[in-house]
């Protein structure tokens with residue numbers, strides 16, 4: 001695999017773990033054969049270091065680029081920010097404009113703080129909640145980043161985070177003193193949530209959930225979480241880092257008429273430029289002043305300029321509607337092709353964040369084979385599809401044509417009983433693993 005894999009081999013000697021983001025590890029897709037690096041990107045197309053072009057039908061910047069790569073409108077705003085000076089001794093006025101816009105979109109919120117990444121923004125939200133309540137304990141559901149407060153959950157039980165998006169996360173380096181400070185519950189599991197609320201009465205600083213991820217909330221679940229958090233005098237934090245902006249312009253919680261105390265945005269808010277926002281009620285947010293929450297690059301101009309341009313474009317073009325439509329076509333296409341070739345798959349996820357799994361003894365072999373065959377046809381593809389405004393009907397059509405023939409090949413490989421024999425490299429990884 002040419003220059004990219006050569007460079008990745010070198011990277012693994014220089015950069016522990018090879019990359020800065022676990023989800024960008026080539027081993028997660030197609031070990032030894034994934035085009036690990038890109039030279040340029042446009043819309044939903046990416047060119048690797050050997051000049052080979054692919055259509056990205058996988059994660060589109062790991063969920064950040066819902067408008068598309070190098071979008072002219074966002075890039076124009078960013079270039080303007082750069083030419084006006086991205087960083088000075090004074091503050092950028094865009095921070096205030098963005099705060100007003102976020103509060104207008106979410107009238108329950110009064111104040112806003114900024115960061116640049118999802119994980120750090122979540123850590124800020126947790127700090128504010130602990131400062132506001134004077135309590136330590138966090139009840140949470142879902143994945144919320146790499147911080148100590150979150151990984152602490154695996155100090156008590158090293159499998160505690162396994163049902164929450166990323167399995168196998170190691171809490172090494174997290175102070176053991178944090179054991180017991182973060183307790184997980186599963187989405188839609190109202191009974192467990194209520195029993196935790198009861199068990200830890202008087203101790204809970206915050207309840208943290210994604211309003212939606214793979215499935216829609218079951219009837220009453222979010223309402224119970226909202227009401228019980230209030231009764232427990234715990235701050236309800238909605239992590240909209242991945243759910244935000246995809247189902248509607250703003251947080252997905254708007255759709256469910258649930259008003260949290262804090263909501264956190266990152267990733268898609270700025271279509272690929274670092275930006276994160278923590279919005280919340282005044283009484284709670286004011287506590288940020290009593291703790292020390294401060295960092296130089298949380299003040300740059302590119303972040304808010306990109307966010308303002310991205311939100312404007314999302315509104316103008318009703319981008320969530322497009323994402324839903326594209327996701328629906330992909331989910332239907334997967335189902336039809338799989339059925340036609342008797343490949344047993346389970347399709348899941350909300351339309352903008354679609355995925356499927358192979359119902360076989362060795363699902364990872366088939367997942368790797370899918371990626372291998374799709375790559376040969378010019379697609380970056382895995383068993384997930386994150387919709388982007390850059391995906392148009394023509395991309396969906398050519399992608400589904402390719403899926404049709406790849407499922408036919410997988411069906412043939414399955415009939416021969418040893419699908420692994422068709423792989424050109426190792427099987428992909430599923431959870432967190434140390435790289436040798």
Ligand SMILES: Cc1ncc(COP(=O)(O)O)c(C=O)c1O
Pocket residue numbers: 117118119120122142143144145146210239240241242243266267
């Ligand atoms: C729900 C959620 N919260 C937090 C994060 C962490 O965001 P970041 O990778 O920007 O630190 C992610 C990343 O995937 C996420 O999906």
